[in-house]
Amino acid sequence: MKKISLLALLTLFTYQAYSQQSPTEFLGYEPGTVRCTPHYRVIAYYEYLAQQFPRQVKLIQYGKTYENRPLMAAVVASEENFPKLEELRTNHLKSIGLQDGAGSGKDIAISWMSYNIHGNENVSSEAAMIVLYDLLKGDAKDVLKNTIVVLDPCVNPDGYDRYVNGYNQRMGSTPNAYAGAWEHTEPWPGGRVNHYLFDLNRDWAWMVQQESQARNALYQQWMPHVFADFHEQGINSPYFFTPPAKPVHQDVTGWQREFQTIIGDFNRKAFDKNGWLYFTRENFDLFYPSYGDTYPTFNGAIGMTFEQAGNGRAGLAIQKADGDTLTLKERILHHVTASKATMAALSANADKAASEFIKFFSNAKSAPGGTYKTFVVKTKGEDGKIKSFTNYLTKMGFQFGYADKTASFPGSYSYVDDKTATAAVEAGDILISTSQPRSVFLKILMEPKTVLEDSVTYDITSWSLPYAYGLKAYALKEKLTPSATKPATATTLPAIIKPYAYLLRWSSQEDAHLLAHLYRKNLRARVATKEFELEGKKYGIGTVIFTRGENARLGDKFDTILAEEAHENGLSLTPVTSGYVTSGPDLGSNYVSQLKAPKVAILTGEGTSSYSVGEVWHYFDKQLHYPATMVLTGDFPNFKLNDFSVLVLANGNYGRLLNDATIARIKAWVQDGGKLILMEGAVGAFAGKEGFDIAKKEEKKDDKKDDDLKIYGNQEREAVSGDTPGAIYKFAVDNTHPLAYGLPGYYHGLVLSTSEYGFLKNGWNVGYIKKGDAPVSGFVGKDARKKIENTLMFGVQDLGRGQVVYFVNNPLFRGFWYQGKLVFANAVFMVN
Numbered sequence: 140m141k142k143i144s145l146l147a148l149l150t151l152f153t154y155q156a157y158s159q160q161s162p163t164e165f166l167g168y169e170p171g172t173v174r175c176t177p178h179y180r181v182i183a184y185y186e187y188l189a190q191q192f193p194r195q196v197k198l199i200q201y202g203k204t205y206e207n208r209p210l211m212a213a214v215v216a217s218e219e220n221f222p223k224l225e226e227l228r229t230n231h232l233k234s235i236g237l238q239d240g241a242g243s244g245k246d247i248a249i250s251w252m253s254y255n256i257h258g259n260e261n262v263s264s265e266a267a268m269i270v271l272y273d274l275l276k277g278d279a280k281d282v283l284k285n286t287i288v289v290l291d292p293c294v295n296p297d298g299y300d301r302y303v304n305g306y307n308q309r310m311g312s313t314p315n316a317y318a319g320a321w322e323h324t325e326p327w328p329g330g331r332v333n334h335y336l337f338d339l340n341r342d343w344a345w346m347v348q349q350e351s352q353a354r355n356a357l358y359q360q361w362m363p364h365v366f367a368d369f370h371e372q373g374i375n376s377p378y379f380f381t382p383p384a385k386p387v388h389q390d391v392t393g394w395q396r397e398f399q400t401i402i403g404d405f406n407r408k409a410f411d412k413n414g415w416l417y418f419t420r421e422n423f424d425l426f427y428p429s430y431g432d433t434y435p436t437f438n439g440a441i442g443m444t445f446e447q448a449g450n451g452r453a454g455l456a457i458q459k460a461d462g463d464t465l466t467l468k469e470r471i472l473h474h475v476t477a478s479k480a481t482m483a484a485l486s487a488n489a490d491k492a493a494s495e496f497i498k499f500f501s502n503a504k505s506a507p508g509g510t511y512k513t514f515v516v517k518t519k520g521e522d523g524k525i526k527s528f529t530n531y532l533t534k535m536g537f538q539f540g541y542a543d544k545t546a547s548f549p550g551s552y553s554y555v556d557d558k559t560a561t562a563a564v565e566a567g568d569i570l571i572s573t574s575q576p577r578s579v580f581l582k583i584l585m586e587p588k589t590v591l592e593d594s595v596t597y598d599i600t601s602w603s604l605p606y607a608y609g610l611k612a613y614a615l616k617e618k619l620t621p622s623a624t625k626p627a628t629a630t631t632l633p634a635i636i637k638p639y640a641y642l643l644r645w646s647s648q649e650d651a652h653l654l655a656h657l658y659r660k661n662l663r664a665r666v667a668t669k670e671f672e673l674e675g676k677k678y679g680i681g682t683v684i685f686t687r688g689e690n691a692r693l694g695d696k697f698d699t700i701l702a703e704e705a706h707e708n709g710l711s712l713t714p715v716t717s718g719y720v721t722s723g724p725d726l727g728s729n730y731v732s733q734l735k736a737p738k739v740a741i742l743t744g745e746g747t748s749s750y751s752v753g754e755v756w757h758y759f760d761k762q763l764h765y766p767a768t769m770v771l772t773g774d775f776p777n778f779k780l781n782d783f784s785v786l787v788l789a790n791g792n793y794g795r796l797l798n799d800a801t802i803a804r805i806k807a808w809v810q811d812g813g814k815l816i817l818m819e820g821a822v823g824a825f826a827g828k829e830g831f832d833i834a835k836k837e838e839k840k841d842d843k844k845d846d847d848l849k850i851y852g853n854q855e856r857e858a859v860s861g862d863t864p865g866a867i868y869k870f871a872v873d874n875t876h877p878l879a880y881g882l883p884g885y886y887h888g889l890v891l892s893t894s895e896y897g898f899l900k901n902g903w904n905v906g907y908i909k910k911g912d913a914p915v916s917g918f919v920g921k922d923a924r925k926k927i928e929n930t931l932m933f934g935v936q937d938l939g940r941g942q943v944v945y946f947v948n949n950p951l952f953r954g955f956w957y958q959g960k961l962v963f964a965n966a967v968f969m970v971n
Contacts, residue, residue: 159276160187162268170265171455171468174310175303178296182211184268185292192275194218195283202353205334208296210353214361215274215290217283220247227287228361235362235439235500236576237536246497248489250282250482251289251363251440253431254474256340258298259330259451260371261306262467266474267292279479282486289361295332295339295350302330306454314455316464318374325451328749335761336753337954340368341598344429344584345955346534347757358435359536364492365402365485366442368431369474371449375460377416378473379446380406383425383432386592390508390579391425391436394495398441398488405484409476426591427598428583429953437580439499441492445477500576507573509582511552511614515542515562516569516605523647526709527957528608529569538575540621542568552587552614554605555885557869557915562613570621587614588916599865599889601917602955606867606887609958637687638714640726641701642673645681646881648762648957651964653708654683655765658736660700663689666880666969669730671723674715681880681969683734684726686718737814737967740783744771751790751818754951758963762954772796780808785967788821790949797824806830810939816966818946822896825943832936833945836897836929863893863927866917870906870932877969878905878935878944881961887915888932889956893923894947895930902936902943906962933962935970942970 163169165184170176189196195218202210216224227247234242252270254263271290273279282288293299302325309322317323328336333348342351372379381403387396403419410417423444425433435442448459449470456466485492518525532539542564551562564570573582589601605612643650645666654664665684670677690697705712718726725731739759743752759767767787770778775796780786786805797805802825809815817825825831870886872879879886886906898904910928913919919927933950936943944966950959 161272161276169468170268171466171471173455174307175261175455175467176265176268177303177307178208178264178293178300181264181268181292182209185211185213185271188271188275189213194221195275196271197221197224199357201357202350204295204297205349206297208300210294210296210350211292212357213271213290213292215271215283215288220283220287224287232360232362234497236504237359237362237500242497246493248286248365248485248492249289249361249363250286250365250367250485251291251358251361251435252478252482253291253294253366253368255292255299256294256368256431257331257338257370257450258295258300258333259302259325260369260449261299261303261330262371262447262449262470262474263369264293264299265467266369266471266478269471269475270478273475273479274482279482282479282482284486285489286482286486288482289363291354294354297334298330298332302451305330310454316456316458318452318457322454323452323457327745327747328752329451331451332749332753335757336749337757338750340370340431341427341429341953343431343434344602345953346531347954352534355534358438362438363435363440364496365481366431366435366440367445367478367481368443369445369478370447371453371470372446373450374448374453374457374465376446376448377418378410378448378477379418379421379423379444380477381443382420383443384421384423384597386596387425388428388433388437388583389590389592390583392495392499394499395436395441398484398492398495399443401488402441402443402481402484405480405487406477409480413476415473422597424597426596426600428580428602430598437583438577439496439579443481445474447473499579503578504574504576507575507578507582509573509586511582511586511616512573512618513615514571514573514585514605515551515564515613515615515619516571517565517611518567518569519565520644521610521646522710523649524608524610524957525569526649527647528604528610531604532571535580536577537571537581538577539569539571540623541625542566542570542619543622543626548613548615548617550616554587554603554610554612554614557587560613562615564613564619566626570619572618572621574618585614591918596864596918599891599917601865601867601889601914603867603916606915607889607956607958609882609887609961635714635716637698639717640684640686640715641712642678642715643683643685643710643712644678645683646961648960648964649708649710650683650881651961651968652763653704653710654964654968655763656704656708657685657700659765660704662693662697662700664734665689665726665731666734666877667724667731668877669724671720673720673726674717676713680875681877684731685712686726732971734968735784735971737785738783739765739767739785739787739967740770740778740780741767741787741789742772742775743769744773746772746793746796747789747791748820751949754949754954755787755789755818757954758951758960762960763964776801780804780813781811784812785814785816787816788818788824790819790821792820793824802828806938809941809943812940814942814944814966814970816944816946819892819894819949822945822947826896830938831943832899832902833896833931836895836926862918862920863890863923864918866890866914866919868908868912868927869915871909873903873905876903876905876935877971878903878933878962878965880965880969882958886958886962888948888950888959889952890914890919890927890932890948891952892948893920893926895926896945896947898929898931899934899936899945902934904931904934906933907931944970
């Protein structure tokens with residue numbers, strides 16, 4: 140018998156003792172007591188368990204946050220399945236047609252538990268540690284016999300640490316359960332949002348944020364059968380689990396609805412056993428496609444939301460309205476129980492879930508649902524938009540190609556005209572066939588009109604991508620087979636040495652991005668305020684012109700910078716040999732205005748909407764890559780306005796900040812040449828103020844009749860009659876104004892609220908909704924429809940030597956309404 144040294148024995152004993160450490164033993168305190176656990180400790184525990192169970196846990200760092208925190212996921216399997224993990228994963232993708240090759244016909248079920256997408260809902264990450272431990276050592280380990288589990292312990296580390304660190308700093312030696320205590324008050328902007336103040340749970344389908352892009356890439360590698368998204372709600376609410384509320388999107392399959400109920404039953408039994416309160420089929424619907432329950436659902440999974448009482452107010456303990464105290468320890472137990480019940484539900488139905496999942500993708504490819512079988516996107520003259528749109532399609536895993544010949548298809552739907560028309564397809568146009576594995580989600584994102592089974596919804600009711608991108612598109616009933624290769628287009632640009640000028644056709648966010656980059660390289664630019672023809676080509680209003688003479692100080696760098704930036708942005712600049720035109724104004728005319736690189740300030744902090752500020756901040760910092768200075772509202776009284784030429788006030792409640800003296804100061808700055816950009820609530824703060832031309836329409840008051848009187852039991856449903864929860868309208872547009880450069884004579888906008896601002900009397904009504912106009916898609920209450928008619932959506936007022944830009948409707952909503960970015964860029968760069 141081989142002797143074992145004392146050191147070896149001690150090492151073995153230490154390893155065995157250490158290898159059984161629970162979260163409580165590892166952290167030194169029981170989760171939910173003493174303090175909230177910071178992100179690095181959550182990740183450290185996952186790393187520790189991965190080291191202790193190397194034959195069952197694979198840790199994947201799938202990305203980083205903007206603040207450089209790791210995005211980690213654990214893939215957990217039985218010791219039998221773990222060596223075959225990659226084989227099982229690829230077989231799964233082959234079985235559903237998302238990877239080349241034939242699947243084995245036998246698939247393993249995969250569940251994905253997603254925690255803490257809202258940073259201040261910290262119970263999720265605390266629970267995630269216990270769930271992983273119980274999968275490996277506790278009473279949940281049996282689910283690994285026939286399933287694989289993916290655990291993402293913290294989707295939003297930046298927001299999570301903002302909340303956790305702040306709460307731990309505000310808490311005393313023991314938690315104070317009094318709801319009004321300091322520790323229960325989050326300072327602006329709160330921990331819910333990520334670094335750029337985006338709600339990541341509204342970004343699943345749009346992938347604007349870095350975290351969403353990284354998570355989507357990992358999701359497509361695993362494509363789970365069940366996806367559970369863990370959240371928190373108000374402190375007085377019982378627990379919510381599936382089935383969801385109405386509306387449930389019409390493309391949710393019968394099996395998905397059935398399995399929602401099955402999973403709900405597993406959770407119900409667990410909660411009944413403990414005597415815990417819960418509710419189902421209320422509040423949380425399954426319609427808007429960019430949530431952590433709908434995105435997986437529309438990708439074949441059983442996606443669901445779990446909501447525990449708590450959120451950013453609860454901390455370690457808080458007194459509820461009924462006098463009881465809600466503790467973090469209690470909240471953790473609920474989420475752990477729901478996680479186990481959900482994983483157990485999949486394990487008990489693994490074979491059925493796997494076969495139905497394969498059927499979902501097989502049917503999607505061979506017999507796609509819906510009226511339309513092919514979507515056509517026109518490409519001529521739309522370089523920037525098409526680049527952005529095709530990049531999006533690629534990231535989402537959608538298949539597309541190109542038309543290789545010209546053809547006409549009567550009876551198609553025209554997105555531009557909102558009616559049946561003949562689609563003229565030309566070689567090079569994009570063709571997107573619905574005969575592909577992901578066609579369900581493709582249809583939902585592309586369909587011209589959404590269908591609601593219930594008007595009481597949790598979010599926006601329309602989002603169609605052709606409208607969002609401002610594309611000229613058609614939906615065809617015919618199935619077309621696209622060519623994988625884009626037809627070659629001959630270039631006719633002359634090889635000009637040291638041209639007189641370079642011209643940029645202005646029509647997309649990519650063009651704005653290029654201009655922003657050139658400003659940072661100190662180039663000077665002009666813009667054509669009238670159409671012109673030069674060297675046999677016609678150029679529209681808004682064409683940006685870079686002349687050699689005005690950039691002579693750059694010498695030969697002028698050509699080099701333009702060439703490099705155009706290449707980097709995938710755009711074309713047209714060189715010309717002369718400033719003399721054959722029609723329209725010459726390039727030196729007064730109708731070709733000089734542009735000035737703006738110096739931008741953005742108001743932020745208490746009183747502003749963190750979401751709206753984040754949209755503006757991200758737009759400048761990550762989309763335009765153009766400098767903008769963030770200024771706290773508390774510092775604004777002493778802020779040197781004259782150092783800046785543009786001031787952006789995002790949505791918010793400015794009642795405390797914008798007193799008469801502050802408004803008078805801003806007004807004087809505008810009159811002296813400044814540009815004030817007001818968005819949504821900021822518009823209301825200036826409405827009716829002296830010198831500002833924006834005002835609400837006068838409301839006509841009619842006497843109520845007997846049948847108009849409200850019924851108490853119908854209050855929720857009656858309330859929606861005045862709502863506009865994100866419907867698409869076709870705005871009339873004055874595209875001769877700089878605010879609408881690059882737009883056709885219309886703009887498809889996502890109307891988010893029932894604003895009632897009348898037309899500017901002395902300003903420029905650039906984008907508006909006319910009398911009798913109805914929404915193109917989405918729900919608008921009957922009372923709201925009347926109020927929205929004849930209302931301003933965006934416009935400009937000249938005030939002294941400056942301008943005020945009014946955005947009644949938010950053009951940067953959640954960063955995904957692509958065409959709105961061009962309008963906002965016009966406000967920043969073109970209006971002068």
